[in-house]
Amino acid sequence: MKIRNNISLVILLLLAQGISAQDAIEKYFSAYANDPSFTSIVISSKMFELFAKMDTSDPENKKVKEAIGGLKGIRILSSETAQGGAPKNVQAAIAKIGKEFELLMSIDESNEKVRFYIREEGEKINELLMIVSGKEELFLMSLTGDIDLSKMSSLSKNMNIGGMNYLQNLDKNDKTK
Amino acid sequence: MDNRDLELLELKYWAGETTLPEEELLQRAARAGSEGLSADYKRLVGLADQSREAELDPAFEAEFWARVEGGKSSGARIFTIAHFIRYAAVGIVLVALGLGMWDIISEDHLPEGQLISAVEDTYESPEQAFEEAKKALLFASQKLNKGAGPVEEIKRFHTTKMSIIGQGAENQ
Amino acid sequence: MQQQEFSETIMVFRHKMYRFALGYLKDEEDAKDVVQDVMIKLWETRSELKEKLNLEAWCMSLTRNKALDRIKQVGRKRKSDLDEVSPEVFSHSFSPLRVVSDLESHAHITRFAAALPEKQQATFQLRDMEGYSYLEIGEMLNIDINQVKVNIFRARKAIRENLEKLYSYGQ
Numbered sequence: 001m002k003i004r005n006n007i008s009l010v011i012l013l014l015l016a017q018g019i020s021a022q023d024a025i026e027k028y029f030s031a032y033a034n035d036p037s038f039t040s041i042v043i044s045s046k047m048f049e050l051f052a053k054m055d056t057s058d059p060e061n062k063k064v065k066e067a068i069g070g071l072k073g074i075r076i077l078s079s080e081t082a083q084g085g086a087p088k089n090v091q092a093a094i095a096k097i098g099k100e101f102e103l104l105m106s107i108d109e110s111n112e113k114v115r116f117y118i119r120e121e122g123e124k125i126n127e128l129l130m131i132v133s134g135k136e137e138l139f140l141m142s143l144t145g146d147i148d149l150s151k152m153s154s155l156s157k158n159m160n161i162g163g164m165n166y167l168q169n170l171d172k173n174d175k176t177k
Numbered sequence: 178m179d180n181r182d183l184e185l186l187e188l189k190y191w192a193g194e195t196t197l198p199e200e201e202l203l204q205r206a207a208r209a210g211s212e213g214l215s216a217d218y219k220r221l222v223g224l225a226d227q228s229r230e231a232e233l234d235p236a237f238e239a240e241f242w243a244r245v246e247g248g249k250s251s252g253a254r255i256f257t258i259a260h261f262i263r264y265a266a267v268g269i270v271l272v273a274l275g276l277g278m279w280d281i282i283s284e285d286h287l288p289e290g291q292l293i294s295a296v297e298d299t300y301e302s303p304e305q306a307f308e309e310a311k312k313a314l315l316f317a318s319q320k321l322n323k324g325a326g327p328v329e330e331i332k333r334f335h336t337t338k339m340s341i342i343g344q345g346a347e348n349q
Numbered sequence: 350m351q352q353q354e355f356s357e358t359i360m361v362f363r364h365k366m367y368r369f370a371l372g373y374l375k376d377e378e379d380a381k382d383v384v385q386d387v388m389i390k391l392w393e394t395r396s397e398l399k400e401k402l403n404l405e406a407w408c409m410s411l412t413r414n415k416a417l418d419r420i421k422q423v424g425r426k427r428k429s430d431l432d433e434v435s436p437e438v439f440s441h442s443f444s445p446l447r448v449v450s451d452l453e454s455h456a457h458i459t460r461f462a463a464a465l466p467e468k469q470q471a472t473f474q475l476r477d478m479e480g481y482s483y484l485e486i487g488e489m490l491n492i493d494i495n496q497v498k499v500n501i502f503r504a505r506k507a508i509r510e511n512l513e514k515l516y517s518y519g520q
Contacts, residue, residue: 041299041313043306050303051310064311067318074310107323114320122376130317141313149321156318191509193502197480217512225478231371232364233381241360241388242352 041076048072048145067155070146077140101129118147125149178202180213187214350395359391359398362405365479366412372474373416373467383415406488413471413489466504472497473504 048071056062101117108114112132119127125147132139178186183206189195190203207214207222300306350358363384370380390411391398401407471490475481481489483497490497 041309043300043310044298047298047300047303047306047310051307054303054307061307061311064307064314067314068310074313076313105321107320114323116321128317130320132320141317143314143317152314152318153321154318156315156322191505193498193505197482200477201480217509220512221477221508229368229478231368231377233367233384237363237381237384238356238360241385244385244389245392 039076039078041074041078043074045072045145063155067148067151069151070148071143072145073143075140075142075144077138079138101127104128128152178206178213180211183211183213187218190218350398355392355395358404359388359408362408363388365405366408368478369409369412369471369474370416372470373413374419379419380416383412383419387411387415403485403488406485409475409489410491417467466507468492468496469500469504469507472500473508476501477505 048068051065051068054065056065101119104116104118106113106115114133115131117129117131118125119129126144128143128147128149130139130141130143183203186195186199186203190200195203203214203218204222207219208226210219298306300309366384366387367380370383371377374380374383387408391408398404398407468490472486475486475489476483483494483501486497487494492500
């Protein structure tokens with residue numbers, strides 16, 4: 001089986017087809033990564049490789065490790081939007097999500113809306129994009145790699161951590177620029 | 178053919194004006210590493226050459242005749258879009274391209290599953306990064322579960338659109 | 350036509366057909382299935398093959414059609430899942446996601462927009478990888494020779510731009 005040749009073919013044809021859809025998300029994250037009004041967090045594939053090697057005696061962490069087994073990257077962008085709405089250029093960037101991304105789920109509540117998008121190849125999901133839009137915040141998270149939705153959803157079912165405060169803590173603590 | 182001629186011919190190529198013999202000439206020169214040609218063109222030829230190596234396995238023909246003789250009715254051909262085995266590889270390619278962290282096919286070989294990250298990690302220590310990843314994932318997980326029951330039905334291969342409108346929120 | 354003749358005149362194209370199918374399906378097993386299916390069809394219609402002026406072009410053309418069918422099948426399956434949810438549900442949203450919700454209906458409609466440059470991709474593959482003439486390519490893709498030229502120009506241009514983009518990351 002000649003994997004390498006298959007990859008070459010794919011690259012070649014992707015080049016012909018244009019890689020613009022993926023570029024758009026990437027550009028979006030890159031563009032705002034250095035913007036002081038955004039909090040940007042990147043966890044790269046190298047980091048994930050290190051995770052795999054980490055010692056985890058903690059049963060909770062073991063579960064997390066298992067859930068993130070196939071992941072290759074996390075990118076987060078978060079911003080407080082005092083005016084209660086994302087800036088226009090953000091909207092424009094979000095508008096670039098299309099084609100390859102398919103809406104998986106949306107949750108609409110009075111104070112926030114959540115959208116999950118996935119990008120699939122065949123039967124595997126290789127990117128999960130989550131957008132949370134609230135009156136005062138906009139949050140994007142991109143998970144890439146081999147995504148297992150059921151593992152992800154069971155993650156919080158088995159744990160009692162107050163992850164719901166994540167957004168607030170995020171913006172306050174982590175303005176790492 | 179000197180370098181200047183090759184340069185001109187390459188321009189013709191990008192303009193879509195070359196004939197097959199001219200293209201063969203360009204390809205040979207590219208494989209020989211000629212300096213008259215651009216790096217892009219040489220890479221393209223390299224990729225094309227590699228892609229061309231893909232072939233069916235030797236048993237293919239035998240399997241075909243077996244099927245013919247077996248009578249097509251007998252073997253309801255095993256329908257397998259099943260395991261996209263190579264999607265692991267393809268997924269990696271796509272992910273890499275999407276993340277823009279691509280240090281392509283260096284001299285030889287793309288080690289499967291390995292990406293070279295050109296992006297800066299926010300955290301220096303894996304422990305910190307892990308904690309953050311954990312928090313982020315839990316957050317995502319909880320949101321996913323707001324879709325309550327239906328999440329169970331989100332099997333790997335299906336995409337389901339659901340919307341939950343809660344607490345008398347924005348109705349249309 | 351007997352097996353021997355079929356083997357010598359048609360089977361010989363299998364690798365090119367396979368690569369061509371691979372270009373559409375990007376999966377080895379799937380591409381192999383497609384070639385098998387096309388071979389079966391060719392075998393079943395072998396008595397008519399004498400009339401084909403360009404057998405190779407015909408084989409490749411069948412391969413393309415089968416591959417496209419295959420892609421559509423998968424797409425149709427997906428679409429039916431989505432159809433169950435009424436689109437009106439998504440039409441409301443406040444500012445940041447207004448744009449997003451407009452896209453929701455796009456999501457599954459344009460899912461195979463990636464197929465739009467199919468002819469460009471295919472032209473490129475047939476010319477720059479397999480070395481077919483423009484005339485042959487026109488037959489295989491069912492387009493005229495001028496369109497082949499346009500496609501090859503566009504495909505190469507796109508590739509060049511994307512190559513530059515990709516490789517510039519290294520610098």
